[in-house]
Amino acid sequence: xxxxxxxxLRPLAGLAVGAFFFVPLYLxxxxxxxEPDQIRTRPLAxxxxxxxxxxxxxxxxxxxxxxxxxxxxxxxTGLSIIVLTILSATLGHYLARTSSLWGRLLMLLxxxxxMIPPQVILAPVTYVLRAVGLMSTLPGLVxxxxxxxxxxxxxxxxxxxxxxxxxxxxxxxxxxxxxxxxFWRIVFPLLRPATASVLIFLGxxxxxxxxxxxxILGPSQGTTITTGIFRSVGVWRxxxxxxxxxxxxGTIPVLAFYLFLQKHFVKGLTGGATKG
Amino acid sequence: MxxxxxxxxxxxxxxxxxxxxxxxxxxxxxWHFLSFGAPGVLIYVCFVLVPIVVxxxxxxTNYNPFNxxxxxxxxxxxxxxxxxxxxxxxxxxxxxLTAIVVIVPNVVGLGxxxxxxxxGWLYNALRSVFFTPMVLSSVVISVIxxxxxxxxxxxxxxxxxxxxxxxxxxxxxxxxxxYSLATVLCWQMLGFCVVIYLxxxxxxxxxxxxxxSIDGAGPIRRFWQVTWPMLAPALTVNTVVxxxxxxxxxxxxxVITQGGPGTGxxxxxxxxAIQTAFVDNHQxxxxxxxxxxxxxxxxxxxxxxxxxxxxxxNL
Numbered sequence: 001x002x003x004x005x006x007x008x009l010r011p012l013a014g015l016a017v018g019a020f021f022f023v024p025l026y027l028x029x030x031x032x033x034x035e036p037d038q039i040r041t042r043p044l045a046x047x048x049x050x051x052x053x054x055x056x057x058x059x060x061x062x063x064x065x066x067x068x069x070x071x072x073x074x075x076x077t078g079l080s081i082i083v084l085t086i087l088s089a090t091l092g093h094y095l096a097r098t099s100s101l102w103g104r105l106l107m108l109l110x111x112x113x114x115m116i117p118p119q120v121i122l123a124p125v126t127y128v129l130r131a132v133g134l135m136s137t138l139p140g141l142v143x144x145x146x147x148x149x150x151x152x153x154x155x156x157x158x159x160x161x162x163x164x165x166x167x168x169x170x171x172x173x174x175x176x177x178x179x180x181x182x183f184w185r186i187v188f189p190l191l192r193p194a195t196a197s198v199l200i201f202l203g204x205x206x207x208x209x210x211x212x213x214x215x216i217l218g219p220s221q222g223t224t225i226t227t228g229i230f231r232s233v234g235v236w237r238x239x240x241x242x243x244x245x246x247x248x249x250g251t252i253p254v255l256a257f258y259l260f261l262q263k264h265f266v267k268g269l270t271g272g273a274t275k276g
Numbered sequence: 277m278x279x280x281x282x283x284x285x286x287x288x289x290x291x292x293x294x295x296x297x298x299x300x301x302x303x304x305x306x307w308h309f310l311s312f313g314a315p316g317v318l319i320y321v322c323f324v325l326v327p328i329v330v331x332x333x334x335x336x337t338n339y340n341p342f343n344x345x346x347x348x349x350x351x352x353x354x355x356x357x358x359x360x361x362x363x364x365x366x367x368x369x370x371x372x373l374t375a376i377v378v379i380v381p382n383v384v385g386l387g388x389x390x391x392x393x394x395x396g397w398l399y400n401a402l403r404s405v406f407f408t409p410m411v412l413s414s415v416v417i418s419v420i421x422x423x424x425x426x427x428x429x430x431x432x433x434x435x436x437x438x439x440x441x442x443x444x445x446x447x448x449x450x451x452x453x454x455y456s457l458a459t460v461l462c463w464q465m466l467g468f469c470v471v472i473y474l475x476x477x478x479x480x481x482x483x484x485x486x487x488x489s490i491d492g493a494g495p496i497r498r499f500w501q502v503t504w505p506m507l508a509p510a511l512t513v514n515t516v517v518x519x520x521x522x523x524x525x526x527x528x529x530x531v532i533t534q535g536g537p538g539t540g541x542x543x544x545x546x547x548x549a550i551q552t553a554f555v556d557n558h559q560x561x562x563x564x565x566x567x568x569x570x571x572x573x574x575x576x577x578x579x580x581x582x583x584x585x586x587x588x589x590n591l
Contacts, residue, residue: 010391010394011398013391014391014392014398014399014402015398015402017388017391018402018405018406021405021406021463021466022405023424023430024417024420024421024424024463025405025408025409025420027420027423027424027430028416028420031423043423043429043430043433044430044433087315087316087319088316090311090312090313090315090316091312091313091315091316091317093312094308094309094312094313095313098308106313106317109325110320113320113324113325115520115573115574115577116324116328116570117524117546117566117569117570117573119524119526119546119549119550119553119566119569120327120328120331120563120566120567120569120570121323121324121327121328121331122327122550122553123327123331123334123553123554123559123562123563124326124327124328124330124331124334125323125327127330128322128323128326128327143319143323144323146316146319146323147319147320147322147323147324148323148324150316150319150320151320151324154316179308179311179312180311183312204410204411207413208412208413208414208415210413210414210415210526210527210530211526211527211530211550215550215554225413226413226415226416229413229415229416229419230415230530230531233419233422233531240423243419247416247419247420250413250416251411251412251413251416254411255411258411
């Protein structure tokens with residue numbers, strides 16, 4: 001498929017479509033560095049003058065809106081993805097190495113969880129959390145995240161586990177290694193690409209989750225970045241300086257995390273679909 | 277090492293296996309499950325499976341935490357739902373939105389993937405632009421688009437500048453707001469479709485295209501007869517993911533329109549279920565709405581998976 005006589009047509013069309021698509025992103029970035037009254041009156045114009053005042057104001061707010069939200073987000077996301085990786089890797093290994101009916105049934109039950117909307121389970125989840133005294137707490141949200149996202153982790157790990165030869169594990173077993181040693185010393189290091197995919201996908205999803213922290217953390221117990229942005233929109237509808245700088249500063253950590261593992265991300269996403 | 281493994285008798289003789297195996301192996305197996313499987317399964321059961329069952333149980337009651345006593349009402353919530361205009365409207369709205377979001381990013385995403393299916397820094401940079409919304413939170417995307425679409429926002433500024441006297445109220449007109457919402461979701465999901473189609477395109481063998489070319493097929497014919505059939509798995513993934521994400525859209529409604537303007541002109545099922553449960557506190561009825569939503573998603577996913585997978589096999 002060559003463009004024939006018009007070799008400049010493809011890059012030009014690409015640039016035009018890309019520029020059109022980029023407008024909302026441009027709006028989000030540019031207004032972070034603008035005086036608040038200019039955000040209101042000239043949303044698309046370049047910052048005149050360029051200012052960091054929105055960000056410095058946000059960082060030094062007496063109510064600690066940014067630092068409290070970002071700490072909560074980092075704690076919730078970090079703890080959730082660490083626990084999720086450990087639990088879904090071990091559970092995935094168990095399921096990949098069990099051929100019993102019970103194992104297949106368990107797998108089916110887990111796969112059902114992949115398409116359940118949070119609306120169906122959130123109300124009962126609040127009762128479970130209240131019963132164990134974890135409602136409106138960070139550990140409660142982490143526990144819920146683990147339960148809700150474990151099917152995805154298991155899905156990725158079992159798929160990948162099938163390509164790890166069983167012989168390796170049997171050899172280690174003959175040499176006297178325990179099951180724990182075999183998994184953590186031999187199998188887990190081989191699963192690095194799967195681990196990277198799980199960390200990246202779940203990290204981005206959990207960081208960006210909105211309805212779950214909104215309901216589970218509730219109004220009293222601090223905010224994550226997303227619920228913080230939502231509350232700012234509600235409280236200071238016209239305080240664009242705060243809203244845009246909070247969005248910008250709230251995206252930096254997850255963007256850095258994403259770029260750091262981007263290579264694995266795209267590889268994990270298209271794994272099996274590409275030929276090389 | 278390998279010979280050790282090979283030498284180990286993996287399968288004992290048939291007779292002894294049937295008699296001894298269950299007794300000898302049951303405890304190691306239980307221990308294997310307890311140490312490897314149980315922790316994840318336990319949390320999944322507590323936070324997903326049990327809540328689904330409880331939710332279904334609630335949907336058969338008139339449960340309201342602030343208005344006891346709770347009574348068993350059988351299927352009455354489901355009967356009420358079928359006569360409830362609010363619910364039926366929201367089902368209609370969600371269906372329209374889902375139809376738009378399944379079709380538009382699929383078509384446009386395919387076009388962009390074909391356009392960007394080249395190597396070089398320009399194409400890499402453009403790909404990154406389209407991927408970016410995948411890392412952004414729906415809340416961030418919603419706030420930015422709210423500013424874009426407001427009556428005094430940049431879109432209407434441009435329209436006024438080119439001479440449109442009375443530009444539409446993208447978010448304030450009840451007839452338009454739903455389509456504005458669909459636009460935002462299409463923009464957000466476009467990048468995902470582009471990634472998946474690009475992956476599919478890179479899997480089309482060059483030899484096949486060359487062979488078709490030698491046989492005299494033009495670019496359009498090559499695309500429809502060689503490339504497109506090979507993109508069937510990518511179409512399946514995109515359609516199913518778009519279907520599920522569109523049908524349970526909540527964040528955008530909550531941030532951009534809060535279900536308005538007017539009465540429920542953008543109140544999708546996911547939004548309605550949360551409102552009924554946590555604002556109106558009619559948790560029995562809300563559970564019925566949520567269960568109905570789950571059933572619709574499950575049915576739509578199963579049907580589309582069945583149809584699209586069959587297409588892949590026909591290849």
